[in-house]
Amino acid sequence: MARRLIPSLNRVLVEKIIPPSKTNAGILLPEKTTKLNSGKVVAVGTGTRDRDGKLIPVNVKEGDTVLLPEYGGTEVKLGEKEYVYDHCLWG
Template sequence: MKLTPLGDRVVLKQLEAEEVTKGGIILATAAQEKPQQAEVVAVGPGGVIDGKEVTMQVKEGQNVIYSKYAGTEVKLDGEEYIIVKQSDILAIVE
């Protein structure tokens, strides 16, 4: 099954959380901080959203950093995704 976002929405797949600190301490799953970095899986078409022209600036396959409490979490075919508005994406990681 494929997710196709509408409007200015972007589907993200969250990258794995750090399991070991820089000092070498192994973190339990509950202690791991949820990463704010994700891979773009699908991008909506953009267009006129709320009377304003929106041009999509991200592409599939890019790694991005998004707002900590942004988006809607969705589970599909055993995979977890986050659907966010493009404005919730803060930066593209090169």
């Protein structure tokens, strides 16, 4: 079983942020408020190269919070955590 994923080129690994389904006071939140598609970048590839061979770095860094596309990326589950592995299209 894989323990660690290392992105290559312009790919990133994003840990999904799962919002709470109820408040600290115990009030249940509607399902719409718990479906925010955001995540925290946990690993970043080195970037890709243009036609001249110059490195184009990835425009996000580890620790950034990003919005995830509703349909896209590859969902990966390692242990109890859910991740999305995708090309870096954010900026």
